[in-house]
Each structure stands twice: as C-alpha cells, then as structure tokens.
Amino acid sequence: MSSISINNLTKSYGNVQVLHGIDLEIQDREFIVLVGPSGCGKSTLLRMIAGLENISDGDLYIDGSRMNKVSPQKRDLAMVFQSYALYPHMSVAENMGFSLSLRGEPKSVIEKEVGEAAKVLHLEDYLERLPKNLSGGQRQRVAMGRAIVRHPKAFLFDEPLSNLDAKLRTHMRAEIKQLHQALGATSIYVTHDQIEAMTLADRIVVLNAGRIEQVGTPLELFDKPMTKFVAGFIGAPTMNFFDGVVEIGEDQTPLVRFGGVSFRMPQNARVERNMPVTIGIRPQHLCVTSSAERNGSQGVRASIELIEQTGCETNLLLDVAGAPFIVQTKNRFHAHAPDKLYVHLDTETMHVFDTANEQRLN
C-alpha cells in the first residue's frame, strides 16, 4: 500500500490542453473518487497515474519515487477497466492468476491466491468458466479479482460499474466499499455518478474542464460547496439557483430580492451593496406552503409544472418567478395540489456565490 502525490500535472494533445496543473495528495489507504462530467479529464488523469498516457508536464510520485517515465508494467498498480477487459481466451482462474504467472510465481502460490480472491468475491464456482459465459456482475467481479490477487500498491477503477444495471450497481458499490474496508488498499476511483462518489469516497475530487474544483469529504462537498459548479454537481436533485443583486437592509443586513420578496442573506456572506450574486438552495431545504406567510416571513409565489412521485419523496418541478425550481418533500403531493403555492427560503440553508467568478461567498 502506498501514497500517491501529484504535482502540477498537465496533459495536452497537440495544442489542446485537457488537464491544467492538477495538484493532489493521496494518503495511504485512502479511497479517492475523481468525479466530474464527461470530458472533464478524470479518466485521462487516472490513465496518467496508471502509465497508459504520457505525462505532458508536472510530476507523479508513488511512495516518494518519481514515476513520470516508468512504464505501466513497473508501477505495480492494478486497474479495473470500464469494459472489464477480461482476457476472452482464458478461464476465470487464468484471468485472475495472469499477473502472478507473468511474475513467475509457482503454481501452488497462484492457486492459493486465486482461491482466496475467488472466495472473497464469491467466484469459487466459476473458476473454470470463460468470460463469455459469465453475467455482467460476475465479469465485474473477475476484473476486481484480477486486481486483488496482485496485492498492488494501489487500485485504479475507471468507471467500473457503469455497464451494470441500476440494482446490480448499488450491490456492487457496497461490495467495493466492503472490499476496501477489508483490504485497506489505496484506491482511486473514477466515476461520473455523484451518488457513487458520495457513498464510496473518503475524499472526493471534483474535476471540471481539466481543473480541480474542490477536494473534500463527501459531506464537506455537500454542505459547503466552494464553487457553483460543485454545488450543482453534488446532490440530487440538482441545487436550485437564482441570480440577484445585494441590497443592504435597514439593520445593515445584506438582502437579496427574488420574485418580489426580499430575503436575508447569511450573516457571514462576504458581500457588498449592488454586488451581483447567485443564490443556491438545495431542493430538500425548500419549504412549500399554500399561504404566503410562514413564521412571519414571506414566500415567493410559484406554480407547479410537474409532480414526480418516487415513493419516499415527492419532487415538485416549479416555476418560481420565471426560474425553474425543484423542491423535494417528504409530504405526498397530488396532482390536484392547489395552484397557489408559496416557496419559502431559509437564510441558513442558502449558498451564496459570486455571479462573476462563481466562488463561494459564505
């Protein structure tokens, strides 16, 4: 097991730069998830760590040694590919033992290691099968097994669950988490699925357009997103945003106007008069009532566009003063819900961003 250190790493294809100076320290035994929209460079970063892509500039250290020019064979990392990349002409046992046989380990050692991994992954009954005779979930497990038997310095996962159906994905997600807890291996996991990121990671790295937006624990990212992008990316349904201009109230508190109503902004927001700001508020933090007033504060008039029932929650797609809002509530709403609805915003749940540079202000 080992630590990985990435210093000012860049990647360019010709004139196109896809990664702009990535800095990241990954501790021993840590589970890091790289998350971001497609094309943000997360897979490229992983492949550079693996050695499958050249490093254009910057340094990569594994356990303190510089790895920039070291071939993937010699980095001692294991990778689980999105497509699994199982060797089709080899049985499950041969697939899993391939790295050991390349190392020249004796047959008894290979059998023992493969057997142990198969036990952990519930693959004991399939060892003689070819990959084509396995289901998607089993193939995925074989790919994991191939990584486990090697006892590598770190595991790299490139969207390993994206080819599975939703139910299996949830199941395998839990298995990966359990496996990490059992093995305690340093892991880097790439995904575009923020739920996977939230549930698996010790720390999440949010990437956007080849830059790191924020690094933090899942709850840090959820509770205190440092940029509007992170706020919008983490959390489902997506955070609601509206733009406004800062006003200063009579008691010197900053206010923002939305839908004809003035709302107090958080006290700690670093704002000044007439500053354009973007306010973000999570769908779970909004309150919908049929009366304009609630606890002495005014709500904004809203009309219902759509009601989605998920069973546990109800998602209301609203039109609030011309802005599309999603409200998630535990209360059951029905299609004959009253036309006149009011949305209430609480000051303490507001995320304030600078409209100009999208950085957090509170």
Added chain:
Amino acid sequence: MPRKVVHSVLCWLGLSPLLIVVLFPYATMLSTALKQKDEIFQFETKWLPDTLYFGNFVELFVDRGFGRAIGNSLYISIGATLVSLLVALPAAYALSRLRIPGQSAFRTYLLVTQMISPIVLIIGLFRLFAYLGMINDLNALVFAHSAFYMAFAVWMLQSYFDTIPKELEEAAWMDGASRLKSFWRVFLPLCLPGIAVTSLFTFVNSWNEYAISLTILREGSLQTAPVKIAFLTGTLYETEWNIIMAATLIATVPVAIVFASIQSYLIRGLSLGGVK
C-alpha cells in the same frame, strides 16, 4: 411437415443449382481420373468408370514426377505464407496500434500495389532474380510470392487487429506484461481467426500462381504443380485427360487439407465476452 423442415428443403432446392456448378468439375475430375485411357474417348460418356483404375496416379507419380512438383509447390506456398506472416504481423500491429506519420498514405500505397498485375512485373522480376543468381531457385519464388501477397496480408490483418479492444492489452500491461509478452499471450491468441484467414488466402494464392513460377523456374524438376499440369497438356501429340485430371485432383488436396485444418480457427466471436 413442420415449418422448419419445409424451410430447409426450400433452401436446399434454391441452392442446388449452385451446388451443381461447384461439384460438376470435381465430379468430372474424379470420374476421369479413375478411368483408363480408352474409356475416356468412348462416344457414350459414362459417369461411373467400369472398374476403379488407379494406374493414372501411379503413372503420374512414378513416370511423370508429379510428387516432385507437389513438393516444390508445398515448399513455396508454405514458405511464402510464413515469410509474409512474419513481416505482415508486426507491420499490421504497428499500423493498428502505433501512431505513425503518413499512416493512411502507406495504407493507400499498399492498396495501389495490388492494382498492378504480376504479369507486368515478370520481366523486371526475372532480371532481378537473374542478377541475384536465383533463377531456378525455389527460394526466389518464396520471396516473390510473399512480396506479392504481403500487402493483402497487412491490409487484412490490420482490419482484424483494429477489432481487438485496446483495453485488453492495457490490462495485460497493468498486470505486468511487457509489450512483447502481451502481444504473444493476449493479443495473438485473439487474432488467430484473422491470422488463419490471411494465411489461407496467402497459401491458396501462392499455390495457384502460374506465371512467375513458369518464368523463374526453368528446370523441369523444379516446376510447381500448376506449371506441371500445364505441361502435361501440351507437350505430347495427344491430350491425356486421365493423367491431367488425376493431377488436378491431387493438386486440390493440399488446399483442402489446409482449409480443413484451419477452419476450426475461423469461428467468429473468439473475443466475445472480454469487454463490455
């Protein structure tokens, strides 16, 4: 009758004219090769010979030295197949996997070489091999044939290599396999169908080639099977159909053997289940 049976009967009925076209020459060959000379020129042609007569084959091998010709042909065809694979495999791999400047131009060039008929090049080739002292040398044919069919082999192998997912090799590299080892233990086994088809084509083309063999190999003992068969027709006052047909029958055997031994590799979908 169940629908399935009706379906297959109809299919066979539809295919039978084709089958006749394919099988007729073989039937003629077999029937003639097993007849005695006198029996062939009877006015009423019969498909079945009066007695099964194997004397034609004996004469072919003992008196006419046809075994020698088959041997020469085998040497040249197997040699040409091996040499062209030896060069085409790495070439196709490089074209498929590495980024090389001028790659598409090179591919086009390969295709263009296939547009020139070998006949056009014969005089040039003869002078070349004469200069190298390789007239009446079977190896000259090995090189000439492998050169002719190499472009096709590279083209065909590259198309096949392109279908092998790159991740499989990358997975092997991550497992600690060197480029050569991953090529040998992961890539090559998956390419066997492509390699089998390519070598089959090269072998058959080389086996059937006539003009260059005729030109370069001047000595009777070095003649290849197709040349020998041609010489059986025109050298005497009479055309000995029984001998010729026995020879053509024999000449089809190695191709049939090669095809039969390779066809188990031709199964498609060998790489199924590896990715996705």
